[in-house]
Amino acid sequence: MLFSKSCEYALRATMYLAQMESNEKVGIKVIARDLNIPADYLNKVLQTLVQQQLVSSAKGRNGGFYLTKNELNKPLINIVHAIDGKEVFYRCGLGIKNCSSKKPCPLHNDIKAYRDNIKIALSNNSIASSRSQIDSGEVFLSK
């Protein structure tokens, strides 16, 4: 689709962590089970996010992944940038080099609207913002 599978997993996992009490740590197995994601793979993805300081982790017994207040307030788009890079939002939908309004492809306007809309949504919404919607059962992170 728009994002790589790794990125989809990353987004779902961080939104999942956002639901927890502040500083409550969740083990990888629990996250993977709840989200229906292969644990080892998700582990790898989360490590990347830890390195990028978008997610925190604690080793040892009772350790796990969690989000700090600071991390909760970062926009969701940071996750996308960390995993898929910034180019996703600027690639031509027909694969032509240098997507731009100067030399648009026939689908440019429609594609750009789509891309921009998602980009804006992810930029304006913090990781924490999904909390209430998920909590109230309006939206879901897993089937």
Next chain:
Amino acid sequence: MLFSKSCEYALRATMYLAQMESNEKVGIKVIARDLNIPADYLNKVLQTLVQQQLVSSAKGRNGGFYLTKNELNKPLINIVHAIDGKEVFYRCGLGIKNCSSKKPCPLHNDIKAYRDNIKIALSNNSIASSRSQIDSGEVFLSK
């Protein structure tokens, strides 16, 4: 992005053929050169379209690919369906099974609105419709 590379190639190639005079045949090498696409690969993609009766072809000397009047009037979305299937427009952007407004993911609304938009654009526009825009230099099929 949204479509597979094969599908991107397919869309560009058919729009390219739409520019030709009716029933003018173009060889695969010419198309590939003009669009900067590996010839053998594009060849394979076009064969699929020929099988699906979205593009016509003629063998032998002075043979090549071309579009009939009938084919020119078909909507562009047929190309997408032939190569990527119908699911592209119904897959959840976060990879959750069964994208639906009943059980939406946090990005569903942002994704669906504009995904539908692209789908509608491709459904309402015939293959031939790109002609004038391309011809007048408003839009481009290659860098």
Next chain:
DNA sequence: GTGCTTATATGATCTATGTCATGTTTTTTT
């Protein structure tokens, strides 16, 4: 009809992505 030019068919190879598996390090518990 012979030879050339073209699409067609099929499969091999390469590449990126996703998945699995193993071992190491850190921290807590006892």
Next chain:
DNA sequence: AAAAAAACATGACATAGATCATATAAGCAC
């Protein structure tokens, strides 16, 4: 100090997608 539990690190494997290559069949020109 020892043991256990967890993240961390690394690499092997699998799969799908994209690319390349070869051989076959069909049509045109002469």
